[in-house]
Structures are given as structure tokens and as C-alpha cells.
Amino acid sequence: MIADDAIVVRGLFARWIEAEPDMTLVGSLRNGREAVDEIERIKPDVVILDVDMPELDGISALPQLLAKCPGVTVIMASTLTRRNAEISLRALALGATDYIPKPSSQNDIGAAPEFRRDLIEKIRQLGRRGQQRAAGLAPVTDAPSLVPQAKAPHHYLAPHTPIMLRAMPAAVPRVLLIGASTGGPQALGKLMADIGPVIDRVPVLITQHMPPTFTAILAEHLGRLSKHPAREAVHGEEIVPGTIYMAPGGRHMSVAQPGAAPVIEIVNSAPINFCKPAVDPLFSSAAMVWGPRALAVVLTGMGHDGLAGAHDIVHAGGHVLAQDEASSVVWGMPGQVALAGLCSAVLPVDDIAAKLNRLFAAESA
Structure with missing residues (x-):
């Protein structure tokens, strides 16, 4: 209608x-x-x-x-x-x-x-x-009938492949990376309200599939919920703990480390995975900067953006968490990384904050 x-x-x-x-x-x-x-x-x-x-x-x-x-x-x-x-x-x-x-x-x-x-x-x-x-039926991922397998990108896994989990981080992560699409604003709101201790310790970088204007307002909203500075990221700015950086709508956000400290890179290039901003550039570049100290979370969303970047994070020794199927509006993005065997945990959105607080506090996860 x-x-x-x-x-x-x-x-x-x-x-x-x-x-x-x-x-x-x-x-x-x-x-x-x-x-x-x-x-x-x-x-x-x-x-x-x-x-x-x-x-x-x-x-x-x-x-x-x-x-x-x-x-x-x-x-x-x-x-x-x-x-x-x-x-x-x-x-x-x-x-x-x-x-x-x-x-x-x-x-x-x-x-x-x-x-x-x-x-x-x-x-x-x-x-x-x-x-x-x-109808009370089990939801299915919006992935195509086959999803790319992380260790061999040109081979495929059936969508009902059992989820194989990896070990949790042995070292405390130094950055939190988040990718989200459909349903992401609601999930991000829940998450940011409850991870103040994480934000105090490390920078938080978010790519949410959103157009210009929307991302600025979402950043303001997340800042109020988290009680921490949150804004659209600016090209060239230094990345510091205690701040939430949002990829600007209509542009891709990645990171680099030309000197002692990592910095934000914003580029106005072609869409990736039909998305702009896309999650993959953030995840892949973070894998190069933080290596095994990178921790990514893939929240609800359609499509497969974030899958290639999650593979890069895991290949560099980092770790990935994903939102579970039942609490996702659409289990596309998190479903793909989960089915590809890239995740250390697949959790309801209401449980992700507690897990992150333990991981970044170096407590038993």
C-alpha cells in the first residue's frame, strides 16, 4: 500500500x-x-x-x-x-x-x-x-542461495551451513568497528547506550548505510545516548579514544596510519556493494592499521557488505561479532559473516553490549 x-x-x-x-x-x-x-x-x-x-x-x-x-x-x-x-x-x-x-x-x-x-x-x-x-516461521537470511566462503572467496557455502565460531580475542582490542544497514539505527541506539566503558577506552568507528543529512542526525542521536562525543568523521582527523566517528552519508570512510597515530580518510568514490558509504573499506583498512587488535561488529542489514572486510580483519588476527538472526530486522550482512565462519560470537542485539564491555575490560568473555 x-x-x-x-x-x-x-x-x-x-x-x-x-x-x-x-x-x-x-x-x-x-x-x-x-x-x-x-x-x-x-x-x-x-x-x-x-x-x-x-x-x-x-x-x-x-x-x-x-x-x-x-x-x-x-x-x-x-x-x-x-x-x-x-x-x-x-x-x-x-x-x-x-x-x-x-x-x-x-x-x-x-x-x-x-x-x-x-x-x-x-x-x-x-x-x-x-x-x-x-506466520511464526523461522526467518531466513536475505543472502542469495550461496554465500562466499571467507577462506576461499570463490567457493561457496549453502545458507544452512552450521555456524562455526572462532576463539575470542586473547588480547584487549584497541578499536571497535561497527557496520550496519536496515534496522541499524535502532540496533546502534541500543548498543551505544550501554557501552560507555568501551567508548572511554577506545575509538568507535561506524559505517551505517545512510544518505547525507541522515548520518549527521544519527551521530547526534548516538552522542546523546552514549554521553560521548559523536559526529560525522572528517578527512585527516586523528582517531582518538572516547569518540564515536560516523561515516558521512554519500562517502566512504576508511582509516590509515601515515605517522604515529591513525587518521580518518574520507573519499567520494564509486559505490561498493551498491552502498555509499560501504562497510568493507572501513573494515579492510582497519585490519591493516590495528591487525589483531581490531574488533568488528556486524549488525542487522540487507546484502553482504562487510563480508570481505570481515575476512580481512580475521585474516589479520582480529575478531568479528555478529547480531543473531532472531533480533535482526534483516539477517543479510550479519548472516553472511556468520555463515562464512568469521565470527567469534553471534548474539542477540540486547547481549552484544555486555559482551563488548567484558572484552574491552579484559574480563572473562
Whole structure:
């Protein structure tokens, strides 16, 4: 079901959805009021909900939709403004499953194949996840039928391969690296609120798949939750303990050590794994800088970004933790590293903070 006051957007989304063999458009509505009035009759699996609409906007309609249709997957859609980014992130806290930033004009929407790909993939993966949960079925990774094996990147493992865990770090890590995508803002919020002792000891570097503006606001939010400085990283700045560095939306973040201290590198190069920022550049570069003292966490997200970088970390003697399937919005990114045998632990999101606090305090993990 689509709820958007722009007729051109509704028509475009409808054509894209109807072109997919596994999707059916069940409703195309002009505002939040119509969506609230019709949702019980339509009973959609997924709602694409615009933020700015007359009569009843998206953030006001959201709790009413969830009350009338518990468990429905709601994807917020908004243009890239600071106000809309703040609203979209607030919607996640209110129960929206995900968001998608619309290009700044209706003409841009039609001319952006990557936007169409992202929208359709979010509908497919999140809708499938919602159906599985509603039916009480075990969720499945959104990985393709085969996933790359870490020790031999051109060989493959079946997705139901038993997860083989590696040993925990013997030495205290010197950096915490985090990669996340769909569902990541909610997971990061839980994590940052509870790992103050870790942040006191080491720098925390995060790549969350997000567009510009969104990453700056997420960093501010994580700073408030963690009670530590958190900001978009700046090219060339020295990396120090006690600070959370967020990869800026639309650019890749990596690290280097040209002198005594490691520094941030920000580059505006092509997308990697269809993502910008991507997790792989951060993980792979951190493996070279910190080697066996690097610890990475892969949180919920679609796709396989982070898999190659996790392999580099493990190959350099570092360690990787992953969010488990049950607590992930989509078990794509963490599922791939887990299935590839790269993880020292696969944990519910609520248990990851306690594990990190023990590891960085050199306590028994």
C-alpha cells in the first residue's frame, strides 16, 4: 500500500511494484488519513508512507496504522532535508521498520535506477520478513542461495551451513568497528547506550548505510545516548579514544596510519556493494592499521557488505561479532559473516553490549 500526496510518485511506485512478479499493489492513497481509514480493509504486508502529506502526515499516521494493523511493515519515504531526516529517525523509534530517502524532485525519482532498486529490495526483504514472523516461521537470511566462503572467496557455502565460531580475542582490542544497514539505527541506539566503558577506552568507528543529512542526525542521536562525543568523521582527523566517528552519508570512510597515530580518510568514490558509504573499506583498512587488535561488529542489514572486510580483519588476527538472526530486522550482512565462519560470537542485539564491555575490560568473555 502506498500513501503519498504526489500523484506522479504514486503512479511511478505503482508501476515499479506491479512490474515485480512477487508483489501486488493493494492500495494507492493520497494522505495519512486515507491510509488509516483503509488499512484494516486492505490488510497490506508493507506500507510505503510519505512523511509530508495533507490532512494527516506520515509521523501522525504511523502509530494509528500500527494500532489498526499490528505487525505491518512500514517504510517511511521522505526527501533529503534535515527536518525529514529527523522525522524518519523518530519514526523508527515509533515502530516504522525502515525508511527510504526520496530524490529531491519527482523527475529525479524516475531517473534514478538505484532508487528503484533500493525501494523494491526493501519491500521484498522486509515484506518477506514480516510474513515469516506473522506466520511464526523461522526467518531466513536475505543472502542469495550461496554465500562466499571467507577462506576461499570463490567457493561457496549453502545458507544452512552450521555456524562455526572462532576463539575470542586473547588480547584487549584497541578499536571497535561497527557496520550496519536496515534496522541499524535502532540496533546502534541500543548498543551505544550501554557501552560507555568501551567508548572511554577506545575509538568507535561506524559505517551505517545512510544518505547525507541522515548520518549527521544519527551521530547526534548516538552522542546523546552514549554521553560521548559523536559526529560525522572528517578527512585527516586523528582517531582518538572516547569518540564515536560516523561515516558521512554519500562517502566512504576508511582509516590509515601515515605517522604515529591513525587518521580518518574520507573519499567520494564509486559505490561498493551498491552502498555509499560501504562497510568493507572501513573494515579492510582497519585490519591493516590495528591487525589483531581490531574488533568488528556486524549488525542487522540487507546484502553482504562487510563480508570481505570481515575476512580481512580475521585474516589479520582480529575478531568479528555478529547480531543473531532472531533480533535482526534483516539477517543479510550479519548472516553472511556468520555463515562464512568469521565470527567469534553471534548474539542477540540486547547481549552484544555486555559482551563488548567484558572484552574491552579484559574480563572473562
